[in-house]
Amino acid sequence: MDKSLRLIALLALAAVAGCASTGNGAVKTLTRERAASTIVIGSSTRADISAAFGAAEVTKFSNGYEVWLYQVGYSKAVDSVPYVNLLLSSADNTRELSILFDQAGVVKKYQLMDQ
Template sequence: MSARALFPALALLAALAGCATSPVPPGTQVPAERLAASVVPGTTTRAELLATLGATKTVVFDSGYEAWLYQSPAGNGRFTEFVILLNPQGVVAKTRQGPTSTPAP
């Protein structure tokens, strides 16, 4: 499966993540400035993400690609979702920032 075909799946993952009612895992909420400074497509590795941002929600596809989901607090109980796509070699391939939303009750 190509990276281009994975992006619709990532969008669905981001949308469904808002439906979760379980507590946010440690490392999942990261300030937007830290995300922007820490993630460089084509350069940043899986190990660097773990060391800098911590573990988070992860989906592994049969193709070997992984999607990692972080949230940035946006005030008033709202957050912005940040999805990172890692290639099978463990290097960031793409990122996408979603719209600001409110957590599910």
């Protein structure tokens, strides 16, 4: 295999390996309208959110509150790969859904952000 072809194959592999997501991928195409109908403040529970979006990164607080974080985008590894970082940047291609649950496991707040 020629060196340039080997480099292209390595870069393609690095780009694919650099994709990162949390949950079942539903956040990738989530619109603000769909978020508002799926995540009902004061009503939606952990079970509802888990069914809609899958497993999240969970942060638990001593007061009983939890924050669930869903992210879709390119990991920081992409930024350190020469030439690939010219085409893809983790800072330019991320979407994040964060959900705050109260002590009873009911949604208190949520935020959908594109970065």
